[in-house]
Amino acid sequence: MNKPFKTTAFASFLALSAAFSPAFAANTAINVGMVLEPPGLDPTSGAAAAIDEVVYANIFQGLTRFDENGAVLPDLAKSWDISEDGLTYTFHLQTGVKFHDGTDFDAEDVKFSLDRARADDSTNAQKALFADIASVDVVDPATVKITLSKPNGSLLFNLAWGDAAMVAPESAADDATKPVGTGPFKFDEWAKGDHVTMSKFDGYWGTPAKLDKVTFKFISDPTAAFAAVMAGDVDAFPLYPAPETLSQFEADPRFQVIVGSTEGETILAMNNGKAPLNDIRVREAIAHAINRQEIIDGAMFGYGTPIGTHFAPHNPAYVDLTGLSNYDPEKSKELLKEAGLADGLTLSLKLPPPSYARRGGEIVAAQLAKVGITANIENVEWAQWLEGPFKNRDYDLTIVSHTEPMDIGIYGRDDYYFDYHSDEFKKIMADLNNTTDPAKRTELLQAAQKRIAEDFVNVYLFELAKTGVANAKVKGLWKNQPTQANDMSAVYWED
Amino acid sequence: MLVYFLKRLTSVVLSLIMASIVVFVALEIVPGDPAAYMMGLNADLSAIEALREQMGLNASAIVRYMSWVAGMLHGDFGISYTYKVPVSELIADRLWVSLPLALFALVLSTLIAFPAGIIAAANRNKPADFGIMGVTQLGIAIPNFWFAMLLVFFFAITLRWFSAGGFPGWSAGFFIAMKSLLLPAVALALPQASILARVMRSSLLDTLSEDYVRTARAKGLTRQQTLWRHAVRNALIPVVTIIGLQFSFLLAGAIIIENVFYLPGLGRLVFQGITQRDLITVKSVVMLLVFAVIAITFLVDLAYAVVDPRLRRQSR
Numbered sequence: 117m118n119k120p121f122k123t124t125a126f127a128s129f130l131a132l133s134a135a136f137s138p139a140f141a142a143n144t145a146i147n148v149g150m151v152l153e154p155p156g157l158d159p160t161s162g163a164a165a166a167i168d169e170v171v172y173a174n175i176f177q178g179l180t181r182f183d184e185n186g187a188v189l190p191d192l193a194k195s196w197d198i199s200e201d202g203l204t205y206t207f208h209l210q211t212g213v214k215f216h217d218g219t220d221f222d223a224e225d226v227k228f229s230l231d232r233a234r235a236d237d238s239t240n241a242q243k244a245l246f247a248d249i250a251s252v253d254v255v256d257p258a259t260v261k262i263t264l265s266k267p268n269g270s271l272l273f274n275l276a277w278g279d280a281a282m283v284a285p286e287s288a289a290d291d292a293t294k295p296v297g298t299g300p301f302k303f304d305e306w307a308k309g310d311h312v313t314m315s316k317f318d319g320y321w322g323t324p325a326k327l328d329k330v331t332f333k334f335i336s337d338p339t340a341a342f343a344a345v346m347a348g349d350v351d352a353f354p355l356y357p358a359p360e361t362l363s364q365f366e367a368d369p370r371f372q373v374i375v376g377s378t379e380g381e382t383i384l385a386m387n388n389g390k391a392p393l394n395d396i397r398v399r400e401a402i403a404h405a406i407n408r409q410e411i412i413d414g415a416m417f418g419y420g421t422p423i424g425t426h427f428a429p430h431n432p433a434y435v436d437l438t439g440l441s442n443y444d445p446e447k448s449k450e451l452l453k454e455a456g457l458a459d460g461l462t463l464s465l466k467l468p469p470p471s472y473a474r475r476g477g478e479i480v481a482a483q484l485a486k487v488g489i490t491a492n493i494e495n496v497e498w499a500q501w502l503e504g505p506f507k508n509r510d511y512d513l514t515i516v517s518h519t520e521p522m523d524i525g526i527y528g529r530d531d532y533y534f535d536y537h538s539d540e541f542k543k544i545m546a547d548l549n550n551t552t553d554p555a556k557r558t559e560l561l562q563a564a565q566k567r568i569a570e571d572f573v574n575v576y577l578f579e580l581a582k583t584g585v586a587n588a589k590v591k592g593l594w595k596n597q598p599t600q601a602n603d604m605s606a607v608y609w610e611d
Numbered sequence: 612m613l614v615y616f617l618k619r620l621t622s623v624v625l626s627l628i629m630a631s632i633v634v635f636v637a638l639e640i641v642p643g644d645p646a647a648y649m650m651g652l653n654a655d656l657s658a659i660e661a662l663r664e665q666m667g668l669n670a671s672a673i674v675r676y677m678s679w680v681a682g683m684l685h686g687d688f689g690i691s692y693t694y695k696v697p698v699s700e701l702i703a704d705r706l707w708v709s710l711p712l713a714l715f716a717l718v719l720s721t722l723i724a725f726p727a728g729i730i731a732a733a734n735r736n737k738p739a740d741f742g743i744m745g746v747t748q749l750g751i752a753i754p755n756f757w758f759a760m761l762l763v764f765f766f767a768i769t770l771r772w773f774s775a776g777g778f779p780g781w782s783a784g785f786f787i788a789m790k791s792l793l794l795p796a797v798a799l800a801l802p803q804a805s806i807l808a809r810v811m812r813s814s815l816l817d818t819l820s821e822d823y824v825r826t827a828r829a830k831g832l833t834r835q836q837t838l839w840r841h842a843v844r845n846a847l848i849p850v851v852t853i854i855g856l857q858f859s860f861l862l863a864g865a866i867i868i869e870n871v872f873y874l875p876g877l878g879r880l881v882f883q884g885i886t887q888r889d890l891i892t893v894k895s896v897v898m899l900l901v902f903a904v905i906a907i908t909f910l911v912d913l914a915y916a917v918v919d920p921r922l923r924r925q926s927r
Contacts, residue, residue: 153883155693292695307780308694308704309875333777335873336883339760340776344873347767347775 143609144328146590148602149341149353153309153334156292159278160232161239165519165600168278169355170312170332172601175216176281176297179207179226180272185430186379186521186598188276192221192298193260202267202552207260213321215284216302222257228285230262242279269552273522277599300325300605310334326592326608345371345585352586352593354602359417365585372588375419376595377430380517380580382420382472384480385505387512388573389535392461399572401451402513403441405487406480412578415475419581425565426524429579430596433561437569441576448487460488463512467493468501472580473515480515506533517580521599524561527568536573619912623905630901635676638890644668645692645888666692679894688895693887698895701880708778709869709876712792712799713861719800720807721854727804728811728850733838735816743808750805759798759871766794776872795872799865803857810853814846821845848915855911859904 154166159176173181181191190196193207213221232238234246250265264271274280287296295303300322301314312332316325333350335341338358344350345365354374356362365371384406392398408422421429424437452458463484467477474495481491491513496504505511511533518526526532528545541564548560569576582597592607645666663669667678682689688698731743767775773794781788818824819842827837866878873879877896884893 155887156695307778307875308701309708309879310778310780310873333873335776337870337873340871340873343760343763343768343775344777347763347771347773349767349774349777 143611144326145331146327146329146351146604146607146609147331147333147349148604149333149335149344149350149356150602151334151336151341151355151357154312157295157303157306157312158283158291159281160229160283160288161241161292168600169602171281171295171297171299172278172599173299173603173605174301174314174330175295175299175303176278176283177299178275178277178280178282179209180276182276182598182601184376184594184596184598184603186428186596188272191276192226192282196272198552202269202550203264205262205264205271206255207262209258209260210321211258213298214319215287215298216296216317216319217284217287218319219284219286221282221284221298223254223260224257225282225284226260227252227254228288229282230280232283232288233280240279242277245274245277245279267550267552269549269557270522278601301330304329323605325605327604330604332602348587352584352590352607354582354584354586354593355597356583356585359419359583362417362419362583362585370588372586372590374582374584374586374593374595376582376584376597377421377428378519378580378582378597379428379521379523379599380519381423381426381428381523382476382515382517382577382580383426384575384577385511385514385516385534386574387505387509387533387535389509390512392455392457393463393512395455396572397451397455398457398461400441401448401455401487402484402489403572403575404444404448404451405484405489406441406575406577407443407483408438408577410483411476411479414479415472416578416581419583420578421581423576423579425569425576426518426527426574427561427565428521428598430598431522433558433565435562435565437565437576440569441572445487452488458488460490462490462492465491465493465513465515466501466505466511467495467515468498469495470517472517476515476577480513509533509535515577519580524564524568527564527573534573536568536571538567538571541567541571615916616913619909623909626905627902630905631680631898632676634894634897634901635672635679638894639672641890645890683895683898689891691884691889691892693884693889693892698892701892702877702896702899705875705877705880707781708792708874709862709865709878711788712795712865712874712876713858715789715792715796716799716803716861716865717854717858719796720803720857723800723804724807724811727808728815729838729843731808731812732815732819733834740812744812747805747808750801751809753802755798755802756867756871758801759795759868762794762798763871776874778874792874795865795868795874798871799861799868803861807850807853807857811846811850814849815842818842818846851914852911855907855914859900859907862903863900 150166150169152164152166154170155164157167157171157175159167159171177191179191179193180188183189192210192213194210195208197206198204207226209223209226215221230246230249230252233240234243234249248264248266248268248271250263253261253263255261262271282298283291284296287294293306298321300317300320302317304313304315306312311334313329315329316327333344335344335350341353341356342358342361345353362373366373384402386393386399386402388394388399412418412420412422422438423429424440425435427434465477465481467473477493481493484491501514505514525545527534527536527538528542530537544560544564544567548557548564551557551560582595584593586593589610590607591610594601594603645668667675679689686699688702690696691698691701694701727743727747731740734740763775766773774791778791779787819838824837824841827841828834832840863878865876866882869876869878870882877900881893881896883889884896
């Protein structure tokens with residue numbers, strides 16, 4: 117036996133690794149990192165965001181779609197007519213559309229898809245989107261008529277969701293494991309726990325994709341995500357989980373940091389039905405005690421946009437109402453005195469696991485302490501949060517990000533955990549559903565935003581930022597996150 | 612030999628029954644209803660109730676325990692709540708990563724530890740011994756996930772010889788798959804090799820001071836010859852025990868390394884199952900790991916009889 121065993125081992129190890137050095141990736145393939153693996157690949161059954169992050173606009177398409185700013189555009193329907201009473205929508209479909217298995221897409225498939233989604237035994241997670249549809253009728257292979265039971269100004273928006281994707285009767289049952297859609301990419305392989313691959317679909321009806329191959333890799337650990345991007349294993353990580361390392365990528369010319377907005381309104385929710393929070397003066401006092409920028413800087417590494425109401429700032433209908441609840445501790449103390457709470461008060465603050473809540477909660481508690489409010493922090497798991505604050509309204513304050521797009525309607529729900537009841541707000545929502553005129557709708561949406569801001573239902577903290585990292589040569593990625601999606605159809609490598 | 616075998620087998624069965632009860636009870640106590648978790652924020656109560664019924668969560672605990680055990684006995688581990696596929700399929704997929712990784716790490720660890728331990732023992736209190744002992748001390752002290760990160764930083768980020776993680780699958784080719792397991796296996800093997808080398812050394816030193824070794828030396832064998840012919844084989848018993856323990860640890864305990872290298876192994880399956888309240892998957896995988904650990908211990912016990920002729924002769 118001789119001594120230099122370790123040296124020999126090391127040398128052979130080096131030789132071995134040199135032999136397998138990775139070849140440089142061709143410029144028509146891309147690896148995209150994602151934190152969570154989807155439980156299945158059928159966007160029409162299952163609520164997990166990760167499903168749409170893989171398949172939306174890549175494999176599956178709907179009658180309408182969202183663009184990167186959240187606007188609704190025609191997709192498989194090239195145009196539509198709406199009847200005077202707002203009850204009948206006639207969609208004119210794209211022609212020459214093929215599913216990835218070679219079958220034709222026509223009006224029968226639209227009827228099948230929508231009837232399947234709204235059926236009694238449907239497992240569609242967003243069944244409510246289709247609640248107002250009374251019937252779907254095939255006029256001819258390229259025309260479909262949707263009749264509503266009552267006017268719904270959000271129909272075109274609802275049809276753009278991944279949950280409203282068009283599927284084929286022949287393949288729908290297997291979509292969870294072998295998705296077959298009409299999109300620019302067709303599904304290749306799913307190595308569970310590791311990656312999903314898809315390749316360019318040659319029979320695509322629209323502008324062909326610029327990439328030949330897309331691989332979604334699932335990396336849940338933030339440190340591993342950092343290493344994967346740094347090592348070039350992943351070319352883009354659109355929802356990058358380690359914001360504390362973003363400055364390193366910003367300083368490195370090989371990478372680009374993409375900061376956009378999401379639909380995540382992060383709020384300090386208040387139990388409006390429980391004393392002393394049922395007093396609007398107390399809620400307003402809390403609002404004025406909060407310094408939003410301090411929370412964004414301290415908890416979110418500076419990424420996030422202050423909001424003054426429950427609405428996404430990148431939406432054209434957004435009104436900036438942050439001034440209404442500006443940081444003013446003196447006013448806050450004044451209001452507490454008026455409400456008879458000059459000696460201060462004690463409230464519970466329940467924090468679910470995400471870092472915006474846990475880190476943000478510490479800062480919120482410190483800010484509230486300055487105006488004489490003691491917030492008792494209690495960390496809870498998601499399962500506990502659903503049971504306590506959400507279901508049983510067992511809380512005073514909690515921090516949550518509401519990530520569904522256009523979800524201001526939750527303020528009209530009597531059973532929701534805010535315990536907020538406003539007939540005025542409900543009327544605005546009812547009018548909104550009966551209105552299809554865009555200018556009128558904007559007006560109503562703005563009235564709704566003002567109503568909840570003036571009632572100080574919750575403290576509106578900030579819109580979650582979408583912070584992504586990508587190789588500097590990757591172009592065409594979405595900047596914002598108007599829905600859960602990684603649309604790869606326009607992505608390409610710059611030479 | 613037969614009595615020895617039967618005694619061991621009884622203790623294996625008892626351990627398995629105890630473990631299944633502990634696993635079942637522990638997951639009964641965990642808060643959070645899997646059905647409510649799956650249905651999300653806006654589900655109505657009747658839908659959750661229907662799902663509970665469908666998943667068989669409404670039966671009494673004893674009935675559910677019995678049907679779980681009965682299912683496992685003929686290889687039916689149930690259907691995963693989240694993936695909606697049989698748990699046995701998920702386990703089989705993951706096993707193709709975890710098992711080769713554990714074996715790879717074990718082989719590396721043994722290949723490093725045996726020579727290192729023998730060299731250290733043969734050169735007791737000489738520079739080679741101090742050197743090897745120093746390195747192994749370091750190998751035990753460094754947490755393996757941190758060592759893993761160093762490997763990633765050096766070989767993946769700086770040199771770019773390896774991927775920072777992931778597993779391309781065996782279909783990508785044997786060498787490509789093995790290459791993706793190399794860094795994780797090295798990270799897992801280093802601390803194990805360090806422990807094993809130290810055990811090898813001290814065990815060898817113990818045997819070297821035995822009377823029969825002195826006799827062998829007295830009858831004229833050289834130091835080297837005594838070491839190889841008499842000492843090494845007799846020093847193997849504690850080493851085999853440690854190897855057995857290490858293999859179970861490598862199989863079940865690679866969870867952190869699997870996270871660092873985002874490998875789709877069993878550890879990550881359990882981890883994912885716990886966060887998503889996929890309790891049926893967690894229950895079955897944990898039970899499988901328990902079975903693996905017990906089975907390996909059993910095999911190690913049998914291996915004693917093979918390595919140690921005295922034990923074999925006694926029991927005959």
